[in-house]
Amino acid sequence: MSESSNADTPSTGGAAPVAPTLDGVSRTLLIPLLARAEAQSLWPGVAFDDAAARDLAARLAVDRAEVGTDPFPMRLCISRSLAIEEALGTLLSEPIERTLVLLACGLDTLPVRLDATLAPARRARVRRWVCADLPPVVALRDQLLPASERIRHVRAALPDQLDEIAAALDETRPVFILEGVLPYLDAAQVADCLAALGRLAPAGADLLVDGYHPALLAFSRLGNTFRRMRTRFRFGIADPRDYAGMAPRIHFHAQQNLLRPLPWHHRKRAWLPSLAAGGKPLATLAQLELTPSAEGVNSLRSVRHD
Numbered sequence: 001m002s003e004s005s006n007a008d009t010p011s012t013g014g015a016a017p018v019a020p021t022l023d024g025v026s027r028t029l030l031i032p033l034l035a036r037a038e039a040q041s042l043w044p045g046v047a048f049d050d051a052a053a054r055d056l057a058a059r060l061a062v063d064r065a066e067v068g069t070d071p072f073p074m075r076l077c078i079s080r081s082l083a084i085e086e087a088l089g090t091l092l093s094e095p096i097e098r099t100l101v102l103l104a105c106g107l108d109t110l111p112v113r114l115d116a117t118l119a120p121a122r123r124a125r126v127r128r129w130v131c132a133d134l135p136p137v138v139a140l141r142d143q144l145l146p147a148s149e150r151i152r153h154v155r156a157a158l159p160d161q162l163d164e165i166a167a168a169l170d171e172t173r174p175v176f177i178l179e180g181v182l183p184y185l186d187a188a189q190v191a192d193c194l195a196a197l198g199r200l201a202p203a204g205a206d207l208l209v210d211g212y213h214p215a216l217l218a219f220s221r222l223g224n225t226f227r228r229m230r231t232r233f234r235f236g237i238a239d240p241r242d243y244a245g246m247a248p249r250i251h252f253h254a255q256q257n258l259l260r261p262l263p264w265h266h267r268k269r270a271w272l273p274s275l276a277a278g279g280k281p282l283a284t285l286a287q288l289e290l291t292p293s294a295e296g297v298n299s300l301r302s303v304r305h306d
């Protein structure tokens, strides 16, 4: 449990635990949660199973009407989860220990899923998870998902209120995972966020970042999910290579097209935005690197990873 929420949560004095509440919590986190919980009905046959998400959705008794009935963004969330798991598997094939930092974690069950699917040698390279979100979400996460010495829950507010994340990092090279949050920030905040992550990792880090073409965001109101939630998207990116120009030390390595794995009949919605995007991928997972700063290069010389 996060120290912060321990301090903030009133004692129940031995009474029954307080029922989890979504008060003060962004409803957008329900979209990926339900997508993971309902993956097999949304995308029959997909190689994705998330019993922890099913359990969470049941415990929260989510009102399905709140999330809308549009399957497209939910299928995209499943594709995004699969891409992140695959990218982390590859990063963990390198023989160094990692701290995996899940920014704007919501109720993402990634630590549980990855622990269940990683080969033992790769799992052993995960020194720690740091799951960070706004205080009400962390309080909810504390109630619903186990925190431990290995899986820490901390409060953070993007772009740059990241002190509790800084306190949870050590000399291990971090992987920062930004999933489903950048579209809610504006371009200046995204740049500030990338710069702030750079300051957290002077010796370098890897970044996994999802991104959406402005054309896809413009057409997002075709479905009832974002319309019903009155979601306002602020940041889209036409070419994930452009992250590299947004903050110092950011290098682009690769991108994965998140729509490609979907069966064609689940991609029909993308036809019009694809036309508007001139054929560029509409939804991507970018793998970026934060190269070491001058200060980080010096400290790297004195730290040995094995």
Ligand SMILES: C[S@@+](CC[C@H](N)C(=O)[O-])C[C@H]1O[C@@H](n2cnc3c(N)ncnc32)[C@H](O)[C@@H]1O
Pocket (backbone or CB within 6 Å): 026, 028, 029, 030, 031, 032, 033, 103, 104, 105, 106, 107, 108, 132, 133, 134, 137, 156, 157, 158, 159, 179, 180, 181, 184
């Ligand atoms: C669409 S949800 C994604 C949750 C999670 N990444 C997932 O895939 O399940 C967006 C999340 O971003 C969080 N969020 C929004 N603005 C934030 C900010 N400024 N700083 C930190 N988290 C934020 C919300 O609380 C919410 O949990």
